[in-house]
Amino acid sequence: MRPQGAEGGAQQGTDAGTAGAGPIEHVDIDWAGQRVGIEHQWIHRDRFGAPLVIFLHEGLGSVRMWKDFPARLCDALGWRGLVYSRVGYGGSRLYTPEQAWGLDFMHRQAHEVLPALLDALGIDPDVQPPWLIGHSDGGSIALLYAARYPRRVAGLVVMAPHIVVEDLSVASISAARRAYLETDLRERLAKYHDDPDRAFWRWNDIWLHPPFREWSIEQEIATIRCPVLAIQGVDDEYGTMAQIRGIARRVPQTQLVELPDCAHSPHRDQPDAVIDEVRAFIGAVGAQDPG
Numbered sequence: 001m002r003p004q005g006a007e008g009g010a011q012q013g014t015d016a017g018t019a020g021a022g023p024i025e026h027v028d029i030d031w032a033g034q035r036v037g038i039e040h041q042w043i044h045r046d047r048f049g050a051p052l053v054i055f056l057h058e059g060l061g062s063v064r065m066w067k068d069f070p071a072r073l074c075d076a077l078g079w080r081g082l083v084y085s086r087v088g089y090g091g092s093r094l095y096t097p098e099q100a101w102g103l104d105f106m107h108r109q110a111h112e113v114l115p116a117l118l119d120a121l122g123i124d125p126d127v128q129p130p131w132l133i134g135h136s137d138g139g140s141i142a143l144l145y146a147a148r149y150p151r152r153v154a155g156l157v158v159m160a161p162h163i164v165v166e167d168l169s170v171a172s173i174s175a176a177r178r179a180y181l182e183t184d185l186r187e188r189l190a191k192y193h194d195d196p197d198r199a200f201w202r203w204n205d206i207w208l209h210p211p212f213r214e215w216s217i218e219q220e221i222a223t224i225r226c227p228v229l230a231i232q233g234v235d236d237e238y239g240t241m242a243q244i245r246g247i248a249r250r251v252p253q254t255q256l257v258e259l260p261d262c263a264h265s266p267h268r269d270q271p272d273a274v275i276d277e278v279r280a281f282i283g284a285v286g287a288q289d290p291g
Contacts, residue, residue, distance in 0.1 A: 019071060019075075020043050020044045020071045020074060020075060021041055021042075021043050021068075021070070021071050022041055022042040022043070022045055023041070024039055024040070024041045024063055024064075024091070025039070025040060025041070025042075026038065026039050026040075026091070026092075027040065027117070027120045027121060028120070029113070029116040029117055029119075029120045030116060031087070031094075031112060031113055031116055032108075032112060034094060034095070034096055035095045035096070036087050036092070036093070036094050036095070036113070037091075037092060037093045037094075037095065038084055038085065038086075038087070038092045038113075038117055038120075039062075039063055039084065039085045039090050039091040039092045040063065040082060040083060040084035040085070040117075040121070041063050041070075041082075041083045041084075042080070042081070042082055043070050043071050043074045043080060043081030043082070043083065044071075044074050044075075044079070044080050044081065045080060047078070047079065047080045050078060050079050050080050051077075051079045051080070051128075051130070051131065051154065052079065052080045052081070052082060052123070052128065052130040052131070053070075053073070053074065053077070053079050053080070053081050053082075053130060053131040053132070053133055054081070054082045054083075054084075054130050054131070054132050054133070055070050055081065055082070055083045055084075055133050055134075055138075056114075056132060056133070056134035056135070056138030056139070056141050056142050057083075057085065057086070057089065057134075057135060057137075057138045058135045058136035058137055058138055058160075058265070059136055059137040059203045059207070060089075060189065060199060060200065060203060061085075061089065061135065061136075061138065061192075062085040062089045062090030062091075062092075062192045062193060062199075063083045063084065063085045063090050063091075064090060064191075064192050065090075065192050066083055066267075067268075069267045069268070069271055070083050072271065072275060073133070073274075073275055073278060076275050076278075076279050077278075077279060077282065079131075082121070082123075082130075084117060086109060086113065087113065088195065088198050088199055088202055089193060089199050090192060090193055090194070091194050093194065100202070100205065100206075101202055101205070101206045102206075103206070103209075103211060103212055103215055105206060106137060106140050106141050106144060106217075107144055109141045109144075110141045110142075110144035110145040110148060111144065111145070111148050114141070114145055115149075125149070125152035125153070126151070126152060129151070129152050129153050129154040129226075130153065130154060131153070131154050131155045131156070131157065131282075132145065132146065132153055132155075132156050132157070133156075133157040133158075133159075133278075134156070134157075134158050134159070134161065135158075135159045135160060135265065135267065136159070136160050136161065136162065136238065136264065136265075137162065137203075139158035139159055139160060139161025139162070140158075140161050140162045140163065140217065142156050142158055142161070143156065143158060143161060143163070143217060143221050143224065143247070144217060144220065144221075146221075146224045146225075146226055146228075147217075147220045147221050147222075147223045147224050148223075150223055150224060150225040150226065151225075153226045154226060155226045155227045155228070155229075155282070155285060156224070156226060156227070156228045156229070157228075157229045157231070157278055157281070158228065158229070158230050158231070158244075158247070159230075159231045159232070159265075159266045159267060159274070160231070160232050160233065160236055160238065160239055160243070160264050160265070160266065161230065161243060161244070161247070162238075162239060162243060163216065163217050163218050163221065163243055163246050163247060164215070164216045164217075164218060164242075164243070164246065165207075165212060165213050165214075165215050165216075166239055166240060166242070166243075168237070168238065168239060168240060169207070169238050169239055170207070170208065170213070172237050172238050173204060173207045173208060173238075174208060176204060177204050177208065180200055180204070185200075186200070218246060218250060219250075221247060221250050221251055222250045222251065224251045225253075226253075227253050227254075227255075227281070227285045228247065228251050228253060228254040228255070229254075229255050229257065229277065229278065229281045230244035230247050230248065230254055230255070230256050230257070231244070231256075231257040231259065231266050231274060231277060232244045232256075232257075232258055232259070232266070233258075233259050233261075233262030233263050233264060233265075233266055233269060233270075234258055234259060234260045234261070234262060235260075235261065235262060235263045236262075236263055236264045237263055237264055238264045239264070241258060244256050244258075255281060257277050259273060259274075
């Protein structure tokens with residue numbers, strides 16, 4: 001059972017040592033004049049020439065919290081994978097003091113940090129556009145990247161993404177705050193983050209900041225040109241089906257999957273179903289592409 005009170009929860013399970021997964025490494029990037037260390041892990045890096053899929057984690061996620069899902073998906077597809085932790089999550093770090101997040105924190109991750117990371121790792125999305133798989137906040141970041149750089153993404157898989165702020169989201173994130181203060185949630189998150197307080201409060205404070213209630217990327221995502229698979233659990237405690245249905249209204253090449261008996265983390269609640277849906281979707285996209 002997923003622990004309650006945190007988006008996605010913190011689970012124990014296999015991370016390092018998964019077949020095909022390389023060691024967790026660090027690379028420094030320049031982010032708006034600041035040096036940032038990003039932890040990342042390659043999956044089947046030796047599959048030279050195979051398509052690349054990049055995994056973007058949720059609001060309290062990290063490399064380790066993906067567990068074996070990236071390796072399982074890459075095995076199913078025969079692809080390479082790249083998993084990374086955003087600044088302040090897992091072992092990624094900012095070497096100088098950081099201010100509180102602004103309302104544009106997901107935009108900055110999509111428009112500044114991800115491009116800088118790709119450049120630092122020698123990945124040229126103009127030559128071989130990757131697929132992006134994002135969960136929750138990571139799904140929103142993937143959408144924003146594809147909207148800004150429509151020719152640099154081969155396709156998107158977004159699981160429980162946010163395109164607007166809903167009352168349900170705010171209520172669940174308020175419950176997470178209480179859990180962090182009153183339960184062992186901090187200790188559980190500490191297994192996955194070097195600084196669990198920073199990871200939690202940056203995320204929690206901005207989502208509960210009153211002006212953030214007006215945050216929306218509904219209009220921006222209309223520029224996305226790649227195929228999109230949007231997956232959401234029917235029992236998602238952090239968002240309603242209005243999120244992925246809103247994507248489909250603005251991005252007509254979107255395929256929707258609504259999973260029954262599934263909460264906010266489809267890749268943890270129903271990994272086999274998600275892998276099957278992704279493989280079928282990518283197969284169908286490939287069949288439509290004569291190139």
